Amino acid sequence: MKHDVSPDTIPPRGHEAKRASIMDAAGEVFCRESFAGANIDMIAAEAGVSRQTIYNHHGDKEKLFVAIVRDLTERCNAGIFATISTFPDQPKDLEADLIAFAVRMNRNCICSRDGKFLRKLIQAEGERYPELFAEWREQGPGRTWPAIAARFARLAHAGFLDIEDPDVAARQFQALANAELQTTFMLGGTPTDDEVLQSATHGVRTFLRAFAKRQPAADAQKHSALAGA
Amino acid sequence: MKHDVSPDTIPPRGHEAKRASIMDAAGEVFCRESFAGANIDMIAAEAGVSRQTIYNHHGDKEKLFVAIVRDLTERCNAGIFATISTFPDQPKDLEADLIAFAVRMNRNCICSRDGKFLRKLIQAEGERYPELFAEWREQGPGRTWPAIAARFARLAHAGFLDIEDPDVAARQFQALANAELQTTFMLGGTPTDDEVLQSATHGVRTFLRAFAKRQPAADAQKHSALAGA
DNA sequence: GACGAATTAGACAAGAGTGTCTAAATTTGT
DNA sequence: ACAAATTTAGACACTCTTGTCTAATTCGTC
DSSP: OOSOOTTSOOOOHHHHHHHHHHHHHHHHHHHHHHHHHOOHHHHHHHHTSOHHHHHHHHSSHHHHHHHHHHHHHHHHHHHHHHHHTTOOSSOSSHHHHHHHHHHHHIIIIISSHHHHHHHHHHHHHGGGOHHHHHHHHHHTHHHHHHHHHHHHHHHHHTTSBOOSOHHHHHHHHHHHHHGGGHHHHHTTOOOOHHHHHHHHHHHHHHHHHHHBOOSOSTTOSSSOOOOOO | OOSOOTTSOOOOHHHHHHHHHHHHHHHHHHHHHHHHHOOHHHHHHHHTSOHHHHHHHHSSHHHHHHHHHHHHHHHHHHHHHHHHTTOOSSOSSHHHHHHHHHHHHIIIIISSHHHHHHHHHHHHHGGGOHHHHHHHHHHTHHHHHHHHHHHHHHHHHTTSBOOSOHHHHHHHHHHHHHGGGHHHHHTTOOOOHHHHHHHHHHHHHHHHHHHBOOSOSTTOOSSOOOOOO
């Protein structure tokens, strides 16, 4: 009967578009109204889709919510790893390169739509879905922090920095780069490009005052660091 | 007729106890379930009070919520200012004293029941009550950050630190002291005393690497910069 | 112990939201 | 253009919640 035995289910073209539209709208609404405050009609309206379609795709409100969180976690992780891969391993201008990296991290991962949504959902509903957010913790922070720490360790090993504990340094780097954005984050706002740059600049300067290699011991005649072999 | 013309209304003894009990329970429940997810019966049960009593005291759910946030804001501010007043103006051991201060700040203000609740309510509902949280912003961060910055400025002026911008330094101090607690905060957890101490210790050490006064100017012949006049 | 105020349990109407169902309309692949 | 699958609007039963009301009870004070 079925000549299309291939991948079992061959969803129509528009199907995936609807799905994506629902995910988008649901993220927005759950984030704005919290799980309990969100209602399906709101999401349907925002997605430009009928309520029934949402039930067809996701079953019920809770399953939809879980799908959203999983989706955001995945996308954010991808973004973070992509950004980590731009870490300045061989910096020409250490300060400028680290500032640029911090700005990228903030703009692409922390202030992005996905980053903001995921953060808020975790804060708001984390305690209610322990397994779901344990999963996030393992897949997210559990994998990204070591990756960032490894980059700093390499930078230190190459003689650019003077770091004892790369894990601590990585967390402090991020904390410093965000130091001036906390209040804005608290209220769900999105800092301007200028605020991000300011905070990153101040943060990286302090970071380097703490961790920059001290005068290269060897032939320190002026105060310029003659690195490299 | 009334010999007790004094403060007009003389509420019975138990009245205030009930009021406090309601505030406690409501804070807990709003925080755990979010505004939309909380229901009055839950709060009544947790407060050991009948539903009607809550309506007698506060009118409706929204007024109750606003009262909670105002109350938490006030209490947290009081705690923060009390803690700021223990800032080490004349440190005997700069590192140890700053670590102790950071720990106090974290334990009494950030990790405390009130601090945790206020933070969560602001994050979850901030966008829905712009005026209420604008008020918080003015009364809270708007007054506490300058106060902390002033203490750091004084410490720098007294020759203990080398700081250009005390406002930036104050924010970075706090960011560093909390750097290792972020993930825990995210999920609504309360870090152990040990974690708080760890994070504060690492944070303050980095802070001092960045801002401690360089070799006391006097007998600097090797590679220290002879600043000052 | 008696009075007045506050609290209580329970019923109640009104409204809102979830999830199901149906029949009609639309879209997709061929 | 046809057949199958998907989407749609609307009605629906059901549950939950808010906020009000009443009558009985408890509490604090004298």
